[in-house]
Amino acid sequence: SQQGEEDPQALSIQEGENATMNCSYKTSINNLQWYRQNSGRGLVHLILIRSNEREKHSGRLRVTLDTSKKSSSLLITASRAADTASYFCAPVGGYNKLIFGAGTRLAVHP
Amino acid sequence: EAGVVQSPRYKIIEKKQPVAFWCNPISGHNTLYWYLQNLGQGPELLIRYENEEAVDDSQLPKDRFSAERLKGVDSTLKIQPAELGDSAVYLCASSLGTGAYNEQFFGPGTRLTVL
Numbered sequence: 001s002q003q004g005e006e007d008p009q010a011l012s013i014q015e016g017e018n019a020t021m022n023c024s025y026k027t028s029i030n031n032l033q034w035y036r037q038n039s040g041r042g043l044v045h046l047i048l049i050r051s052n053e054r055e056k057h058s059g060r061l062r063v064t065l066d067t068s069k070k071s072s073s074l075l076i077t078a079s080r081a082a083d084t085a086s087y088f089c090a091p092v093g094g095y096n097k098l099i100f101g102a103g104t105r106l107a108v109h110p
Numbered sequence: 111e112a113g114v115v116q117s118p119r120y121k122i123i124e125k126k127q128p129v130a131f132w133c134n135p136i137s138g139h140n141t142l143y144w145y146l147q148n149l150g151q152g153p154e155l156l157i158r159y160e161n162e163e164a165v166d167d168s169q170l171p172k173d174r175f176s177a178e179r180l181k182g183v184d185s186t187l188k189i190q191p192a193e194l195g196d197s198a199v200y201l202c203a204s205s206l207g208t209g210a211y212n213e214q215f216f217g218p219g220t221r222l223t224v225l
Contacts, residue, residue, distance in 0.1 A: 030210040043153065043201065043216035050211070088152050095208045096141070097166070100152025 004032070004072075004089035004101040012107045019076045021104040023089030024069075031092050032065055032072050037103070038085035046074075046087075079108045112136070114217035116202050122223045128190035131220045135183070135204030142179060143214065144170075144187050145201040153201050159185065160208060189222075197224045 007022045023032070034046040049056045049065045049072065056063045062075040076083055086105050090098035115134040123129050135142050140161050145153035156175065158166040161182035170177065174193070179185040189196055199219040205212040 042218045045213045092210050096210050096212050102151050
């Protein structure tokens with residue numbers, strides 16, 4: 001299955017702390033995408049990392065990809081209460097088909 | 111730029127009743143997706159359209175679910191008859207194309223409750 005599996009299932013931290021979420025998958029990929037979902041804004045694309053990239057940054061987000069281990073991580077630095085959401089990874093093979101896992105539920109406490 | 115529009119946002123029906131959801135994708139986006147999301151789970155693809163053609167409907171329960179995208183713009187997803195297990199959020203998404211690097215933009219979803 002190309003489904004991403006996120007770990008941990010839930011994460012609770014204080015504002016200002018860093019949050020790290022991991023994703024594992026089983027088949028070869030073209031790229032891997034991370035999405036965020038909260039009740040206010042729905043599902044939003046955060047970042048895409050291509051299979052030939054190892055690390056990518058976007059603002060306070062840092063994503064790594066290790067294709068040899070079939071794993072990726074999402075780091076949110078200096079977290080804010082507004083980062084409270086569910087985070088999903090979606091490994092992509094072809095035809096932009098996203099297969100989401102159950103996600104990591106992040107709670108950032110003021 | 112307007113995002114993906116879905117309506118209604120909420121729908122409550124009794125089992126065995128029909129229900130329909132509507133989606134208007136971002137202007138210019140040729141690819142449209144319908145997803146189902148159960149509580150505590152990630153979205154699952156139901157059907158993908160390229161313009162007006164359904165190119166991947168392998169996950170669509172065709173005995174009760176149907177979809178159409180006339181004229182290759184907006185789309186309707188229908189359930190007839192609805193069952194208790196259909197209670198979920200139905201998400202619509204669109205992208206410029208199906209290339210693997212195309213970002214999908216999601217609508218706010220329709221939360222369906224079947225009583």
